[in-house]
Amino acid sequence: MQRSMGVAIVGCGYVADYYASTLPNHPQLRAVGVYDRNPARAADFGRHHGIHVFASMADLLADESVRIVVNLTNPQSHAHVTRSALEAGRHVYSEKPLALSLSEGRELVELAGSRGLTLGVGPCTLLGETAQTLWRALRDGVVGRPRLVYAELDDGAIHQMPYRTWISESGAPWPYLDEFRVGPALEHAAYYLNWLTAFFGPVTEVTSFSALVVPDKVPGVTGSEFAPDFTTASLRFTSGVIARLTCSTLAPEDRALRIIGDDGVLRVAECWDYGAGVTLRTLVPAERRESCDHYLEPPVPFPLVRPADYRYRYNQSPEQDLHDMDFARGVAEVADAVIEGRGARVSAQQALHVLEIILAMMECGMNKIESTFEPVTPMPWAGLPA
Numbered sequence: 344m345q346r347s348m349g350v351a352i353v354g355c356g357y358v359a360d361y362y363a364s365t366l367p368n369h370p371q372l373r374a375v376g377v378y379d380r381n382p383a384r385a386a387d388f389g390r391h392h393g394i395h396v397f398a399s400m401a402d403l404l405a406d407e408s409v410r411i412v413v414n415l416t417n418p419q420s421h422a423h424v425t426r427s428a429l430e431a432g433r434h435v436y437s438e439k440p441l442a443l444s445l446s447e448g449r450e451l452v453e454l455a456g457s458r459g460l461t462l463g464v465g466p467c468t469l470l471g472e473t474a475q476t477l478w479r480a481l482r483d484g485v486v487g488r489p490r491l492v493y494a495e496l497d498d499g500a501i502h503q504m505p506y507r508t509w510i511s512e513s514g515a516p517w518p519y520l521d522e523f524r525v526g527p528a529l530e531h532a533a534y535y536l537n538w539l540t541a542f543f544g545p546v547t548e549v550t551s552f553s554a555l556v557v558p559d560k561v562p563g564v565t566g567s568e569f570a571p572d573f574t575t576a577s578l579r580f581t582s583g584v585i586a587r588l589t590c591s592t593l594a595p596e597d598r599a600l601r602i603i604g605d606d607g608v609l610r611v612a613e614c615w616d617y618g619a620g621v622t623l624r625t626l627v628p629a630e631r632r633e634s635c636d637h638y639l640e641p642p643v644p645f646p647l648v649r650p651a652d653y654r655y656r657y658n659q660s661p662e663q664d665l666h667d668m669d670f671a672r673g674v675a676e677v678a679d680a681v682i683e684g685r686g687a688r689v690s691a692q693q694a695l696h697v698l699e700i701i702l703a704m705m706e707c708g709m710n711k712i713e714s715t716f717e718p719v720t721p722m723p724w725a726g727l728p729a
């Protein structure tokens with residue numbers, strides 16, 4: 344018999360629709376109810392998805408059938424909501440970032456540990472077919488020893504886009520002021536930092552440049568409220584790999600990743616699509632290299648370790664790019680970890696390490712990174728290390 348765990352969502356905004364729509368992909372999850380401090384938003388969301396609406400956070404936490412709290416509030420509320428849920432004895436899956444400061448993040452990791460509770464943190468794209476395929480290829484040594492990584496997280500010049508018209512399927516507006524105040528590094532760097540730290544281990548050193556390039560992006564709002572909209576950093580991993588990661592809400596959309604090894608290059612064009620293709624370029628054999636202009640063969644598709652068969656497309660509007668993301672997979676990972684009595688992938692320790700890296704990225708200069716985390720294990724369906 345399938346054991347299912349009761350799940351309650353806190354924060355019924357723009358991203359919550361993606362969770363509600365992907366929860367049915369995971370039979371181990373059962374939606375019990377939702378809560379938002381904005382009662383009208385909670386009512387619209389609950390009605391749209393046919394989910395019970397709790398009148399207060401206290402009511403939600405008083406419901407014994409809620410085993411996992413899914414924290415989809417704004418980043419400013421993450422630490423408070425996660426702390427309340429952990430103090431009430433609930434496992435938590437939180438959207439990124441874990442918290443906005445290292446001290447709050449540490450406190451949450453310690454609280455979860457001291458209560459024997461599982462705290463998982465998004466994004467969960469590491470659990471997707473694309474990331475798992477890339478990781479398998481690295482374990483199998485298809486590019487030899489990895490040396491260098493170039494990772495782009497450019498979302499386009501959002502201030503030039505009609506962002507005020509972006510509405511989620513249950514009617515939540517895209518929270519543009521919040522996004523500009525938090526900035527692309529805290530909002531998005533984790534999409535690749537989660538992969539890279541899982542693949543290559545902890546980071547020891549970050550050298551960064553960050554700037555608010557377009558402060559006057561919202562008429563009538565002073566730029567001093569906004570976070571840097573451009574951040575580029577070079578990272579040194581304990582394993583010796585060096586990575587350059589750039590985040591912006593200015594340069595045209597580009598979320599490509601290249602991993603350069605001694606024997607070739609792996610590339611992914613998109614980290615917001617769990618089934619995005621992986622390509623491989625291998626070295627031209629030494630005996631042919633003198634007679635051709637290039638040292639790399641043309642890219643060839645590298646097959647995914649399994650088909651990507653989830654059922655939700657990230658954006659509804661045909662004018663927008665489509666992103667296939669199974670948001671609820673991270674919640675399912677927390678449920679599976681609890682059921683199986685093991686630590687969750689997408690762990691809070693890894694999220695704390697990633698938070699320390701991102702906060703260092705947002706400063707200019709060189710910073711040592713102190714935190715570390717237990718190695719992450721690949722998904723069982725992605726095969727064992729070669």
Ligand SMILES: NC(=O)c1ccc[n+]([C@@H]2O[C@H](COP(=O)([O-])OP(=O)(O)OC[C@H]3O[C@@H](n4cnc5c(N)ncnc54)[C@H](O)[C@@H]3O)[C@@H](O)[C@H]2O)c1
Binds near residue numbers: 353384415416418530
């Ligand atoms: N918008 C996206 O496309 C997107 C994509 C991936 C991840 N995320 C992440 O998801 C999280 C939420 O983003 P969003 O875009 O849905 O924001 P949003 O502003 O649309 O929604 C957040 C909701 O949380 C509610 N809330 C805030 N504090 C609360 C509290 N203490 N108690 C109860 N409710 C509270 C707000 O009323 C609001 O309805 C953020 O961490 C963001 O980084 C967003």
